[in-house]
Amino acid sequence: MNIPFLGRRPKPGVPDPAGIADLLAECELLRSLAARERVRLDDSAASLEALDQLVPRWRDDEEVLSWLGNDAGLYLGTVIVRTVPGAAWEIRRDGQPVVRLDSGRQFDVVAHGHEWATSGVPELSQLYGEVAEA
Template identity: 80%
Template sequence: MKIPFLGDRSKKPGFPDAEGIAELLAECELLRSQASEEGVQLDDSAASLEELDQLVPRWRDDEEILPWLGNDAGLYLGTVIVRTVPGAAWEIWPNGQPVIRLASGREFDVVASGQEWASSGVPELSQLYAEVAEA
C-alpha cells in the first residue's frame, strides 16, 4: 500500500506527527468491520492477531475486497507491533509505503505480509508478530 499524500513530509506544513500517522494507519476500517461481523474485537493486542488467524476467509472469494483487506491486515499487524514491541515505529519510505522499523534498525514490510495473509492465510499474522517481537 502506498500512501502518496505522505510523500515528502518536509514540504508539507502542518503534516501530522508520528503519533498522528500511527493513528491514521491504525484505522483499518474494512478489517475491523469484517472482524466485528465475525464476533472478533480488534483491540490492538497480539491475542487479537490469533483470533484473526482463526477467521473463515470468506473475503478470498471477493477479488474486489481482497487487496483492501490485505492492506488493512498489514496495517493492523503493524499497529499491534508498534503498540506492543518496545522501540518499534512506523517509517514511511519515500515512495509512500508504510513499514515498521524495529529498534534494531530492521525494517518489516507489514503491508506485503498482510496481502499474503489475506490471499493465502500463510504466514499467520500471529506467527509474523512472534517473529518480529523476538527480533
Template identity: 75%
Template sequence: MNIPFLGIRRKKQGETTPAADPEGIAELLSECDLLRSLAAREGVLLDDSARSLEALDQLVPRWRDDEEILPWLGNDAGLYLGTVTVRTVPGAQWQVWPGGRPLVRLASGREFDVVAAGHEWAANGVPELSQLYGEVAEA
C-alpha cells in the same frame, strides 16, 4: 497529494520540512476500517493486542472469493499487524517512505513490510499474522 505530516511532498529549494507527526501517522494507519468491520461481524474484537492477531488467524477466510475486497483487506491486515507491533513492541515505529509505503522499523533498525505480509495473509492465510508478530517481537 500533499499530506505534510507524512513528509512525502518534495521540498522547494530553501524550504524546510515540517517535523513528522508519529502519533498522527500511527492514528491514520491504525484505522483499518474494512478489517475491523469484518472482524466485528465475526465476533472478533480488534483491541490492538497480539491476542487479537491470533483471533484473526482463526477466521474462516470467506473473503478470498471476492477479488474486489481482497487487496483492500490485505492492506488493512498489514496495517493492523503494524499497529499491534508499534503499540506493543518496544522501539517499534512506523516509517513511511516517499511514495507512501508504510513499513515498521524495529529498534534494531530492521524494517518490516507489514502491508506485503497482510496481502499474503489475506490471499493465502500463511504466514499467520500472529506468527509474523511473534517473529518481529523476538527480533
C-alpha cells in the same frame, strides 16, 4: 502533516508520528469484518491470533481481498508499534508504510498482510512473534 481533527499541530515540514500511527490504525474493512465475526480488535497479539482463526470468506472477491490485505498489514503494524518496545512507523520514499524496529530492521507489514489475506500463510500471529522476538 497537519491533521486538525486529531487536535494537535506539528511543526511545518515535520511529520507527526502519533497522527500517522492513528491514521494507519483505522483499518476500517478489517475492523468491520472482525466485528461481524465477533472478533474484538484491541491492538493485542491475542487479536492477531483471533484473526488467524477466521474463515477466509473474502478470498472470492478480488476487490475486498486487496483492501483487506492492506488493512491486515496495517493492523499487524499497529499491534507491533503499540506493543514492541522501540518499534515505529516509517513511510518509505515510495509511500509504503513499514515498521522499523530498534535494530534498524524494516518490516513490510502491508506485503505480509496481502500474503495473509490471499493464502493465510504466514499467520499474522506468527509474523508478530517473529518481530517481537527480534
